Amino acid sequence: MSTTTAPTSPRTYLVRTLGCQMNVHDSEHMAGLLEQAGYVAAPRAQDGTEASVADVVVINTCAVRENAAGKLYGNLGQLASVKRDRPGMQIAVGGCLAQKDRAGIVDRAPWVDVVFGTHNLDALPVLLERARHNERAEVEIAESLQVFPSTLPTRRESVYAGWVSISVGCNNTCTFCIVPALRGKERDRRPGEILAEVQVLVDQGALEVTLLGQNVNSYGVEFGDRGAFAKLLRACGAIEGLERVRFTSPHPAAFTDDVIAAMAQTPSVMPQLHMPLQSGSDRVLRAMRRSYRSEKFLGILQRVRAVMPDAAITTDIIVGFPGETEEDFAETMRVVAEARFASAYTFQYSKRPGTPAADLPDQLPKAVVQERYERLAVLTERISLEENVAQVGRTVEVLAAEERGRKDSASLRISGRAADNRLVHLALPAGVVARAADDGGLDPRLAPDVDPRLPRPGDLVTVEVTHGAPHHLVADSATEGGTFAVRRTRAGDAWADRERARAGLGEDEHSHGAPAGGPVAIGLPTLRRR
DSSP, X not given: OOOOOOOOOOOXXXXXXXXXHHHHHHXXXXXXXXXXXXOEEOOOOTTSGGGGTOSEEEEEEOOSSTTHHHHHHHHHHHHHHHHHTSTTXXXXXXXXXXXXXXXXXXXXXXXOOEEEOTTOGGGHHHHHHHHHHHTSOEEEOOSSOSSOGGGSOBOOSOSSEEEEESEESOOOOOTTOOHHHHHOSOEEOOHHHHHHHHHXXXXXXXXXXXXXXXXXXXXXXXXXXXXXXXXXXXXHHTSTTOOEEEEEOOOGGGOOHHHHHHHHHOTTBOSEEEOOXXXXXXXXXXXXXXXXXXXXXXXXXXXXHHHOTTOEEEEEEEEOOXXXXXXXXXXXXXXXXXXXXXXXXXXXXXXXXXXXXXXOSOOOOHHHHHHHHHHHHHHHHHHHHHHHHTTTTOEEEEEEOSSOOTTHHHHTEEEEEOTXXXXXXXXXXXXXXXXOOTXXXXXXGGSTTOOTTSOOTTOEEEEEOOEEETTEEEEOGGGTTOOEEEEOOHHHHHHHHHHHHHTTSSOOTTSTTSOTTOOBOOOOOOOOOO
């Protein structure tokens, strides 16, 4: 007499990301690796309760800010009780903070099963299995890059926009930054590998690609071509079907006029630039080892605007660097006022052990830093508001996004990004229903006879800006008798196919043989292990 064993359900996973765009893209690789190993994504939930039903929770950490550890251990504290009630659940911690703190994470949170670093993402599935088998925590931190992350399978969250790494690591020595110590020296990918990955994304429906690197405009130095980044932008512009190319982040010291020319002369390179200032004081910039000065920084902005008058320029600024005087801070305020940033990401200086700045004298009192931070915030908010109000009356093309704005449901708007990357909340014409009812009815964006006035994520919508706020634009032209036009795109088709497949309504025509939304690997060569 034979017995039949019931099939075991695949283990589920959830990846939580703390940090920058590089971390987000690394999380896509982690998800791709887990799916290749047979895991499936935990059911999605609006309130973030996926962790309560996930067999594996991976936290991908950042270490740039002082509160990074607080975020990690806050997440781990919440997961401790979940794990107690869920036998067999595993928790893994990766990313920059894992690279920095190593086994200290398990010492502080002994319910963590796996710790892995920025240089060995590929080890995640093996470490999880080893931890299950050995019934103990597994900590593995590689000191140098083992496998180039972009060669790994990738589960991309978006079908209409994607990240593409052009390099990893950083050769700069900014005294406040811990990234080079955690990510290592810069390693550049060959242009052909990058363009191959971009082509794969476009073939799958993507309209937009963002090129990623710690310092994108030093790209090519490793293989002896200082003009490589400008050439790469132009080559991306030649890819048929790729409508939007972005990049982040450049370094002012290495930002050259050939890149400005490539941006201006390549229609698909968007009129947007994120240019980190950090400080407007030349004395502080020297202490930071930022090898440019304020006038050079402003000169770059002037040259960009000379050929792209509508470019939206954003920045990063640190307030309260050790030794910063009131005169130094006044210089930052002066440069910000002159630069007219579309938006600014402002930070209070964060002392990071292991960085040269952590040992500098004249660390500023918290109250002084806070007061300057608040003054800077008032200035940047005012300028952002003025710059956005100046957009009123402009006609813009918005790439409809999957994410909702906080007030979209109540205001009956959808959200997306204009060419200059400004966030736009746009109204739909009267009678157009944007989403399924709360009772779980069919999403109208997936209907075979979808309303031609209803944009799907990935479609492009031409509207007129009717209102400007500090952090977004509003385009209610559809309800005010103005411009409103939807352009159906391959990206919108790809999104609809994926969502229909997820809902059990049909096959995903854009999956290229992979499960809907599943991992994709493009077969690029790996680094040789030594």
